[in-house]
Amino acid sequence: MSLLYSDLQEELRGSVRALLADRCPPSAVLARVETDTPYDLDLWRALTTEIGVAGLLIPESLGGAGATPGEAAVVLEELGRSCAPVPYLTSSVLATTLLLRSGTPAAEKLLADLASGASTAAVAVSLATSPYDVKSSGVTVTADGLTGTVTGVAGAEPADVVLVPADGKIHAVTDFTVHTQVSLDQTRPIATIELDSARSTRIAPDTEPLTYALSRTAALLASEQVGVAEWCFDTTLAYVKERKQFARPIGSYQAIKHRLADLWLDIAKARATARNAAEDDPDEITIAVAQAWTSPVTVHAAEECVQLHGGIGMTWEHPAHLYLKRAKADSIALGTQGDHQDTLAKAANIPATPHGTGH
Amino acid sequence: MEVRDRVRAFLDEHDPSAMSRTEFLGARFDAGLAWVHFPQGLGGLGASREQQGVVEQLLAGTPGPDGRQGIGLGMAAPTILAFGTEEQKKRYLRPLWTGEEIWCQLFSEPGAGSDLAGLATRAVRDGDDWIVDGQKVWTSGAHYADWAILVTRTDPDVPKHQGLTYFICDMHAGGVEVRPLRQITGEAEFNEVFLTGVRLGDELRLGKVGEGWRVAQTTLMNERVAIGGGRTERGGGIIAPVLQTWRDHPELRTHDLHRRLLSLWVEAEATRLAGARLREQLTAGVPGPEGSAIKLAFSKLNQELSGLEVELRREDGLTYGDWTFRRSDEVAMFSRDAGYRYLRAKGNSIEGGTSEILRNIVSERVLGLPQEQRADKDVPWKDLPR
Ligand SMILES: Cc1cc2nc3c(=O)[nH]c(=O)nc-3n(C[C@H](O)[C@H](O)[C@H](O)COP(=O)(O)OP(=O)(O)OC[C@H]3O[C@@H](n4cnc5c(N)ncnc54)[C@H](O)[C@@H]3O)c2cc1C
Numbered sequence A: 001m002s003l004l005y006s007d008l009q010e011e012l013r014g015s016v017r018a019l020l021a022d023r024c025p026p027s028a029v030l031a032r033v034e035t036d037t038p039y040d041l042d043l044w045r046a047l048t049t050e051i052g053v054a055g056l057l058i059p060e061s062l063g064g065a066g067a068t069p070g071e072a073a074v075v076l077e078e079l080g081r082s083c084a085p086v087p088y089l090t091s092s093v094l095a096t097t098l099l100l101r102s103g104t105p106a107a108e109k110l111l112a113d114l115a116s117g118a119s120t121a122a123v124a125v126s127l128a129t130s131p132y133d134v135k136s137s138g139v140t141v142t143a144d145g146l147t148g149t150v151t152g153v154a155g156a157e158p159a160d161v162v163l164v165p166a167d168g169k170i171h172a173v174t175d176f177t178v179h180t181q182v183s184l185d186q187t188r189p190i191a192t193i194e195l196d197s198a199r200s201t202r203i204a205p206d207t208e209p210l211t212y213a214l215s216r217t218a219a220l221l222a223s224e225q226v227g228v229a230e231w232c233f234d235t236t237l238a239y240v241k242e243r244k245q246f247a248r249p250i251g252s253y254q255a256i257k258h259r260l261a262d263l264w265l266d267i268a269k270a271r272a273t274a275r276n277a278a279e280d281d282p283d284e285i286t287i288a289v290a291q292a293w294t295s296p297v298t299v300h301a302a303e304e305c306v307q308l309h310g311g312i313g314m315t316w317e318h319p320a321h322l323y324l325k326r327a328k329a330d331s332i333a334l335g336t337q338g339d340h341q342d343t344l345a346k347a348a349n350i351p352a353t354p355h356g357t358g359h
Numbered sequence B: 001m002e003v004r005d006r007v008r009a010f011l012d013e014h015d016p017s018a019m020s021r022t023e024f025l026g027a028r029f030d031a032g033l034a035w036v037h038f039p040q041g042l043g044g045l046g047a048s049r050e051q052q053g054v055v056e057q058l059l060a061g062t063p064g065p066d067g068r069q070g071i072g073l074g075m076a077a078p079t080i081l082a083f084g085t086e087e088q089k090k091r092y093l094r095p096l097w098t099g100e101e102i103w104c105q106l107f108s109e110p111g112a113g114s115d116l117a118g119l120a121t122r123a124v125r126d127g128d129d130w131i132v133d134g135q136k137v138w139t140s141g142a143h144y145a146d147w148a149i150l151v152t153r154t155d156p157d158v159p160k161h162q163g164l165t166y167f168i169c170d171m172h173a174g175g176v177e178v179r180p181l182r183q184i185t186g187e188a189e190f191n192e193v194f195l196t197g198v199r200l201g202d203e204l205r206l207g208k209v210g211e212g213w214r215v216a217q218t219t220l221m222n223e224r225v226a227i228g229g230g231r232t233e234r235g236g237g238i239i240a241p242v243l244q245t246w247r248d249h250p251e252l253r254t255h256d257l258h259r260r261l262l263s264l265w266v267e268a269e270a271t272r273l274a275g276a277r278l279r280e281q282l283t284a285g286v287p288g289p290e291g292s293a294i295k296l297a298f299s300k301l302n303q304e305l306s307g308l309e310v311e312l313r314r315e316d317g318l319t320y321g322d323w324t325f326r327r328s329d330e331v332a333m334f335s336r337d338a339g340y341r342y343l344r345a346k347g348n349s350i351e352g353g354t355s356e357i358l359r360n361i362v363s364e365r366v367l368g369l370p371q372e373q374r375a376d377k378d379v380p381w382k383d384l385p386r
Helices: A007-023 A026-032 A041-051 A069-082 A088-102 A105-116 A208-242 A254-277 A284-308 A310-314 A320-332 A337-347 B003-013 B021-030 B051-058 B067-083 B086-098 B212-228 B239-248 B255-281 B290-312 B314-318 B338-349 B355-366
Strands: A121-123 A140-142 A145-154 A161-166 A169-173 A177-180 A190-198 A200-204 B103-106 B122-126 B129-137 B147-153 B164-170 B176-181 B190-201
Touching (some): A007 A041, A007 A069, A026 A320, A069 A088, A069 A208, A069 A254, A088 A105, A088 A161, A088 A208, A105 A200, A145 A161, A161 A190, A208 A320, A254 A284, A254 B290, A254 B355, A284 A337, B067 B103, B067 B147, B129 B147, B129 B164, B147 B212, B164 B190, B239 B338
Parallel strands (some): A121 A161
Antiparallel strands (some): A161 A169, A169 A200, A177 A190, B147 B164
16 A cells, blocks of 8 residues: 555646636635635536546446545545535535445436536535434434435535435435525535425435445545645745745744744645545544544644734635635534544544543 | 565575574675665665565564664665765675674764764874864764764865765774763763774775765764654554553543543554655655654654653652663663653654754755855854854
8 A cells, every 4th residue: 555646646636736726716716705606516517527526436337437535535635725616525525435335226326427427416414423423313204205404514505416314214305405504614615404395215224324424535534634734835835935024034934944844744744644544445543543633734734824924814815714714614524633533542442531440 | 576575585594593693684684685775785675665664574573683783774874875885885784784783973072963064073184094083972872883973074174064074983993982971861872982093094984075964964864764764553663652551551541641642642643654655755765854854753752652651650650760870782762661761752852953953954955945044154164153
């Protein structure tokens, strides 16, 4: 197993990066955040039709590219670098992984539509759900269909179909209403999904595919976070080389150089954990380490970016805040640092205080 | 033949229980399995560095180099490989690998630590020889070393980086005097070394006259990787004894320590993976400044984990193994008690370049940030204020 990128992955990165440079500059991302179309569907169409990102994880027999998580991870790094407002993580990773794991004929039918990007899916669970603690949804199933409300769902606005866990099973629903919530992360807002006697198709007879998909998506989220951290770092590094105070570049002051050296090292470690978690079949420890390390490092990178830009870093006009908001939201998404550490306690045999004997 | 097959074939022919450690290591050198990224005939196969992992894995449990050989293996060997003449490579590498000859590092001086290029030990030509006078300090293992890597000043009239020359120094030569320096651990692992009229033949020079800084850079880059870049398993290295204590003593666990231990476990694993990734990037040859960063990460972890362990042990943490003043017979962290590890780890952020200097190196050479404003670059060494 290599922790480096393959030539193929670098090639894929090159095409995604070029397309994003062209169609997803920070000014465009910023201009969109206060409109009522938070997702850039033209950009999404370009990514899916020109590069085929939507079908990467889907096998060729179902119309996809049959690529590995390593490729999806590279796409996520680039999307993170741009805070691109597209439903890749939510549809092409989370929903897709769930459907692949269920493997039912109904799931395969949906996958064939997702592979081309012609259709987009979301999973009706809160983005804040920890893969280690998946609660029941509060959606009820009656003879009339599915009824209930799910809050905190990411990628709902552009979704043609939502996958709803209810009654211990997973259902696909196309008849639902979406209300975007005022969200911290403006480039991946969360929304409320309402179901009112919605007709559904059975996707899986139990919710194991959901837990599995949340865990695998957490593994790949680390790569998106690395992309976010990398943008913050590169932007800050360029700025401190150019900005002068006291007649010299602020990047010549040791107080700043040393902070950036430490941050660079933290991000190098984050990349190593994210690459490790992007292998084909990562174990629980690998995923937990990637999340528990990368989440706080990415938030720190975004915070340093704001701080080292001074006043300009506090402005709406500078894109740093988009990354800070994404970084902070990502640190809550799919398990917090603490949730992943708790899992390590069990998986790596670092047991907690036994009851009654602690100090 | 694949490296894997070579190791298997080697093991078929050499039974470690039927030969001495030195013989076994010698045979391993001759089979090219000492350091596979070295050239053939010099203990290697000209393979990639990462292949060494395969060798170590398959040879696990067989007699290997010991703690005294660290400086030879990690610093002297790659420097000799990079700058030595063919005769020097043939003469020094094999006994260095087998442990028949032990090496130490005569770099630091009382007046030149972080600012190594400011060093004052003089080497003056005398016919075909050089006469060396000066004082070195913090020399680990000088008391059991046979050879040293030594940096001297041969030209005081040029700026400091340009007037240095690098030598191999015979530690048994006349005029070499080693005195122990007691450390915070109670024992003396390092020494001060007085060099008085030490005569070194020109065949002991490593690299060109005046090229000493470039040669020393190779040593230092390798030193940092050697200190920080070792292969470990998940949960291995410095965290292993802490985890052992944690598992063995449920009564010592607290909620606070649990959270801190989990955070450090994650950091240790992230550091281990970053080291593995770095090694993948290194092709055979000189590690770049990125290697320095791993040493930075390693010393922070060692210090935090050993500190946590002493605290975790509570009353036992109030005790210490042995303060008796003695000369250490090797540099070893793991066979020692937690209190020793805690104190010894303090040296990790000083030896081989302090953490402050390593951050300078990362920010200037990796990130391309401007250098500090310096007063010492274009001035002849002899005119520098000191
Ligand atoms: C356990 C141990 C073993 C050692 N073994 C050897 C050995 O075998 N051979 C050998 O040659 N040497 C050895 N050393 C010496 C080591 O390399 C030096 O101690 C080290 O380079 C620091 O030099 P110094 O002690 O003179 O401290 P100084 O350079 O005086 O540093 C003092 C403090 O100032 C800081 N500082 C200095 N310059 C700057 C700067 N530009 N910016 C910011 N901060 C700065 C340092 O980081 C440090 O905190 C060993 C040291 C230790 C602790």
